[in-house]
Structures are given as C-alpha cells and as structure tokens.
Amino acid sequence: MASTTLGDVLPSGGRIFTSIPDFFFIPEFVSGGLVWMLVASTDLFPSPNPVGWVMFVSVFCFVVTTVWFFIFLCGANQGSIWPSLDVGYHFVAVVFYLSAAVELAYITFQLGQLGQFVALSGFLKIYRLEIAAVVMSFVATLLYFLHTIFSAIRWKRS
DSSP: OOOOOGGGTSOOGGGGGTSTGGGGHHHHHHHHHHHHHHHHTSOOOSSOOOOHHHHHHHHHHHHHHHHHHHHHHHTOOOSTTHHHHHHHHHHHHHHHHHHHHHHHHHHHHHHHHHHTTOOOTTHHHHHHHHHHHHHHHHHHHHHHHHHHHHHHHHHHHO
16 A cells, blocks of 8 residues: 655645645635625615625635635645645635625625515515525635535645
8 A cells, every 4th residue: 555645635736626626726716706796785774774794704715715825836745744734725605605695695684575575676686696695605605615524635645
C-alpha cells in the first residue's frame, strides 16, 4: 500500500479544478454571488426587514471563498493544518448559509402573505427576486455542505 504524503493531501495550482471537494469552488462563487446580487436588488419596505444577516453571510462567504480559492491556487495550502481548516471553514459556511436561507425563506413567506392584501406596483418583481434568492441560498448551502463532507473525508484520510 502506498503511503500518502502531506503534499498529496491538498491539491494546489490547476489540480484544484479536478479534485472533488475543490471542484465546488466555482459553483459556490456563482450561487453565493447570485444570492448577494438578488438580495441587494430587492427593495426594503418600511417595516423591519432583517436581510442584513443574509447580506453579511453572502458577502462574507464570497470574500472568504475567494481568498481560500487563491490560497489553494497559489499552493500555499501545503501545511499540516490546512485540511482541518478546510473542513472548519466550510462547516461554518454551511451553518451561516443555512441560517441565512431559513431566515430569507421566512421573510419571503411573510412578503407573500402581505402581497395577497396589498397591491403595490412592482411587488411581483420584488417577490420573484426574493424567491430566486431563497432558492440560490439553499443551493449555496447544499454546495457548501457537499464541500464540507468531501473535505472531511479528505481530512480523515490525511
């Protein structure tokens, strides 16, 4: 049986596009960026609308995933702590995105209930943007969850 050296545990350079957990970087960028753009493009009504947490999560995860991607791309991830940091960050991202997705779904549900009674111009457009943001936030949660599972498997092998 061949032994796995530490350099083989985490890919670097162009190999991150072909390894299974790191393959999820690009879809995470796309779905997280879409959540960010969709939530930012909706109007806030005068009532309290707690989308600040959703915006924080989407911007935070987008920025940290970008930094994480470039660390992997440059090959600065070859220390012994990096597999556990990879699992840890993606687990935090799953928890953050799940909480943001549930909150956004609840807000969108309340907005839909309000829309049955109030006929505002452009309400349907805002409601559809909110629904798209909810769907993309759950997609981002799923992608980060899959990345966490495969990173944990890789960490267990190291």
